[in-house]
Amino acid sequence: MTLPAEAAAPLLVLDTNVVLDWLLFRNPECAALHAALAAGTVRLIATAAMRDELAHVLGRGRLDAWQPDLPTLWAAWARHCSIVATPLATAAPGRPRCSDPDDQKFIDLAVSAPARWLVSRDRAVLKLARRLRESGVQVTLPGHWSALGQAPS
Numbered sequence: 001m002t003l004p005a006e007a008a009a010p011l012l013v014l015d016t017n018v019v020l021d022w023l024l025f026r027n028p029e030c031a032a033l034h035a036a037l038a039a040g041t042v043r044l045i046a047t048a049a050m051r052d053e054l055a056h057v058l059g060r061g062r063l064d065a066w067q068p069d070l071p072t073l074w075a076a077w078a079r080h081c082s083i084v085a086t087p088l089a090t091a092a093p094g095r096p097r098c099s100d101p102d103d104q105k106f107i108d109l110a111v112s113a114p115a116r117w118l119v120s121r122d123r124a125v126l127k128l129a130r131r132l133r134e135s136g137v138q139v140t141l142p143g144h145w146s147a148l149g150q151a152p153s
Helices: 016-023 026-037 048-059 070-080 101-112 131-134 144-147
Strands: 010-013 045-047 079-082 118-119 136-139
Touching: 010 016, 010 026, 010 101, 016 026, 016 048, 016 070, 016 144, 026 144, 048 070, 048 079, 048 101, 048 144, 070 079, 101 118, 101 131, 131 136, 136 144
Parallel strands: 010 045, 010 118, 045 079, 118 136
Antiparallel strands: none
8 A cells, every 4th residue: 555655643443433533523533533633743544445435425315414514524534544555355364244244344454554653432443452453553442532632752
């Protein structure tokens, strides 16, 4: 996977629900993530499949009660997120495998990038925290991320 030259800031992967918490619901637990992204101290990466999943979730109509301002949401996404190539999934022995196949894309990207953090609320992803830590990826909840000393060292 090739990342743009400005990849000096540590990389971050957010699952779809955390992106919604950040950009749509304005969950206070995501305030530190937003501040770090705005300051450029971390860099959010995603694949086209992750963007497509977000678009699918937003387009289903289940979030209409929150009256999403889609142009503003997508502008923030574009401003803070770099789309990177989809990592090649390998069947290598020891590869962290998620029990939820829909979440495997987040794990594969975090490991292959490599990202410093994968922020998720998903139980299947959180169960892999120990295994992913062995690959250098910290898995955490959005509200715990700011306590990890996320500023680059």
